[in-house]
Amino acid sequence: MVEWIIEPLSYAFIMRGLAAAILTGIACAVLSAFVVWRGMSFVGDAMAHAILPGIVLAYITGTSLFFGALGMAVIVAAGIGWLSRRGEIKEDTAIGVIFTGFFALGILMLSRVTSYQDLTHILFGDILGVSTGDLTIMLVIMVIVLAVIFVFYKELLVTSFDPSHSIAIGLSPELVRYGLLMLIALTVVSAIQVVGVVLVLALLITPAAAASQLARRLPAIIGLSVLFAVISAIVGFYASYYANVASGSAVVLTLTVIFGISFGVNTLKNRIK
Amino acid sequence: MVTKLLDYGKPCDTPAIADTPALLVTGVNFSYPQLNHRVLENINLVIHPGENIALVGPNGAGKSTLIKLVAGLEKIQAGTIEVYGNPATACKHRISLVPQRSQVDWSFPVSVREVVMMGRYAHLGWVKRPRQEDHDRVEAALKRLEIDCLAERQVGDLSGGQQQRVMLARAIAHDADLLLLDEPLNHVDIATQELIFHLLEELCEQGKAAITSTHDLGILPVHFCRAVFIDRQVIADGAVDEVLTAENIARAYGFEFHKQKDLSQWLNG
Structure with a gap:
């Protein structure tokens, strides 16, 4: 048994892959509580896809993916806000148009400049190709996400619960929303290597969706989300090593199973009551 | 943008000016950008410290819009709004808003205590954690x-009346001088209604001022001395029995009823 666990870890690149999955899982899980309870899944998914051109541009020019994603996220958020500012275009329509447009642009850029291999890595993740440098970035991103959520926790609470009160006391809910979108963009940089652009949303939704079936209080939901994400990272990772399946999909499927179990437990609990 | 960031949690550097009204609204017009008619037209209103008034009028009369303008939720387009002698938005400590129920996401996972603590945020601002004084005020x-x-319960689990008590507790913790309550009586039990009215009376005796918007005309004579009837414009402003005339009601609601009868009689009963 011990050997079974240790064997994959004797390879440095596999160790790095597992670490990447855990770091990314933690960052995404903490955010997922807010994405789920603020009803931001559509805009979160949109953001995850729409920053692709920024990532590709950073990739081509050899600059940091970190700044490519963040710069693009600012453009996307501003674009959505600008298009829907007068209410003539509904916000979800604006999100839909911008998200698909930018995603298409990203794919187009990728297809011009890189091989098909790189494209699949960005779309579906490349967890075994994580370098030490990538791992450092992921660590930095996780620390930023945890720090921002901790420091601005009360602002997140009030803008989520009662935006009117928030405006009345001089705190702009829009500002907090844009801040959250920036954090989502950052985690996407991390998550792209682990699960790829296509499945990023799973990490931003499913942990808190599962946790919310079992816990009522926000800190507990966040804690459980992190636990579920870490378990999924580890289980998915070993599954992909031993069963030779795509690691990103294995992580996401594990999360989905955890959600299914949580949902079942909650349903049974309510029945018994 | 930067100055906007600093608004939140800013100490109140515009002290209340003595002998100024709690609220002074002068010549306020307002229209929403999507609609081409005016929601509010030439509103003039004076409310003195210690006054507890009802803001009444039919749906769409602009009651909520007026409250939003005072609370800074909408930008003033024409006219001025002053609170204790300063522009309405100058000090975030001085005005407390109890928004309409539908403006709040009741399903969001927060506890009663956390919501009441939100009343202290205007005093705390960015980054700062609640101090002992804040905890004491929340407790009180x-x-x-x-x-x-109910302090540790989730707000989503409470009844409508309990939820409204939470919002009032938040306003108390906020320690503001002008309270704005937008339709606070909807879906609220009688005991809670009574508690809210007693609380407002008590606060106004301390020299604060309160505006309660409602479309429930029946409660007016019992709980308010003064009512302001608006329907885009101020239609009537004064003692409740002077405001609640058949003519005013007919004008505001667009129909005439019991014209020959004296309404205040059954409203009082």
Whole structure:
């Protein structure tokens, strides 16, 4: 048994892959509580896809993916806000148009400049190709996400619960929303290597969706989300090593199973009551 | 943008000016950008410290819009709004808003205590954590609204009346001088209504001022001395029995009823 666990870890690149999955899982899980309870899944998914051109541009020019994603996220958020500012275009329509447009642009850029291999890595993740440098970035991103959520926790609470009160006391809910979108963009940089652009949303939704079936209080939901994400990272990772399946999909499927179990437990609990 | 960031949690550097009204609204017009008619037209209103007034009018009369303008939720387009002698938005400590129920996401996972603590945020601002004084004030507000036993419950689990008590407790913790309550009586039980009215009376005796918007005309004579009837414009402003005339009601609601009868009689009963 011990050997079974240790064997994959004797390879440095596999160790790095597992670490990447855990770091990314933690960052995404903490955010997922807010994405789920603020009803931001559509805009979160949109953001995850729409920053692709920024990532590709950073990739081509050899600059940091970190700044490519963040710069693009600012453009996307501003674009959505600008298009829907007068209410003539509904916000979800604006999100839909911008998200698909930018995603298409990203794919187009990728297809011009890189091989098909790189494209699949960005779309579906490349967890075994994580370098030490990538791992450092992921660590930095996780620390930023945890720090921002901790420091601005009360602002997140009030803008989520009662935006009117928030405006009345001089705190702009829009500002907090844009801040959250920036954090989502950052985690996407991390998550792209682990699960790829296509499945990023799973990490931003499913942990808190599962946790919310079992816990009522926000800190507990966040804690459980992190636990579920870490378990999924580890289980998915070993599954992909031993069963030779795509690691990103294995992580996401594990999360989905955890959600299914949580949902079942909650349903049974309510029945018994 | 930067100055906007600094608004939140800013100490109140515009002290209340003595002998100024709690609220002075002068020549306010307002229209929403999507609609081409005016929602508010030439509104003039004076409310003195210690006054507890009802803001009445039919749906779409602009009651909520007026409250939003005072609270800074909408930008003033024409006219001025002054609170204790300063522009309405100058000090975030001075005005407390109890928004309409539908403006709040009741399903969001927060506890009663956390919501009441939000009343202290205007005093705390960015990054700062609640101090002992803030915890004490939250505790006192919970006790005043008789919901201290619910403090750890999730707000989503409470009844409508209990939820409204939480919002009132938040306003108490905010320690503002002007309270704005937008339709606070909807879906609220009688006991809570009574508690809210007593609380407002008590606060106004301390020299604060309160505006309660409602479309429930029946409660006016019992709980308010003064009512302001608006329907885009101020239609009537004064003692409740002077405001609640058949003519005013007919004008505001667009129909005439019991014209020959004296309404105040059954409204009082």
